[in-house]
Amino acid sequence: MGWTDERVELLKKLWMEGLSASQIAGELGEGVTRNAVIGKVHRLKLSARAKPTNTAPRARPAARSTPRRVASPSAGMSHVSAKPRPTMSRPQVMGATALAVTPDMEADLYVAPASQELFIPEDKRLNLLQLNEHTCKWPIGDPLTKDFYFCGQHSLETGPYCEFHSRRAYHQMDKKKR
DNA sequence: CCCTGATTCGC
DNA sequence: GCGAATCAGG
Numbered sequence: 001m002g003w004t005d006e007r008v009e010l011l012k013k014l015w016m017e018g019l020s021a022s023q024i025a026g027e028l029g030e031g032v033t034r035n036a037v038i039g040k041v042h043r044l045k046l047s048a049r050a051k052p053t054n055t056a057p058r059a060r061p062a063a064r065s066t067p068r069r070v071a072s073p074s075a076g077m078s079h080v081s082a083k084p085r086p087t088m089s090r091p092q093v094m095g096a097t098a099l100a101v102t103p104d105m106e107a108d109l110y111v112a113p114a115s116q117e118l119f120i121p122e123d124k125r126l127n128l129l130q131l132n133e134h135t136c137k138w139p140i141g142d143p144l145t146k147d148f149y150f151c152g153q154h155s156l157e158t159g160p161y162c163e164f165h166s167r168r169a170y171h172q173m174d175k176k177k178r
Numbered sequence: 179c180c181c182t183g184a185t186t187c188g189c
Numbered sequence: 190g191c192g193a194a195t196c197a198g199g
Contacts, residue, residue, distance in 0.1 A: 002191090003190085021182075039185095039192050159179090
């Protein structure tokens with residue numbers, strides 16, 4: 001479906017109201033992607049949304065000369081190279097609530113050290129040589145002692161870790177500046 | 179991983 | 190003009 005006057009108007013309205021491109025896309029109906037919305041917004045020169053006194057130069061990515069459409073699938077790459085840095089210890093101060101605590105309450109206030117680390121049964125633990133492409137490679141324990149092993153649970157297709165550790169690994173090192 | 183907008187360029 | 194793919198950031 002093309003951009004009828006109506007749709008363009010709705011687009012302008014929603015965009016100005018601060019909705020995100022994907023939200024607008026959803027509002028305009030199926031078949032409209034957020035890219036389509038953004039592209040249109042750009043062409044309409046509506047990009048500057050709520051930017052009073054801002055002269056953001058916005059760095060240019062320097063036109064890429066490399067062909068975009070990748071035709072060849074490219075063979076798999078090495079998958080046995082993961083060097084994560086798991087939390088070594090986690091003192092983790094639990095919420096320091098400012099609630100008043102009467103002396104007799106304190107006794108009941110002990111909160112179990114929510115072991116947010118997975119407990120892996122001994123028979124599930126893996127050493128380095130036992131790892132394969134489907135085992136979570138999240139290291140646990142001190143690598144210098146025998147008290148060390150890998151998670152070993154079934155890893156996700158999207159990474160070297162199981163769901164639990166995958167989520168953890170990302171949200172931690174994610175957004176790390178270069 | 180989820181998400182956001184910005185940009186480029188084949189169509 | 191259109192928008193998928195990509196980039197850059199949160």
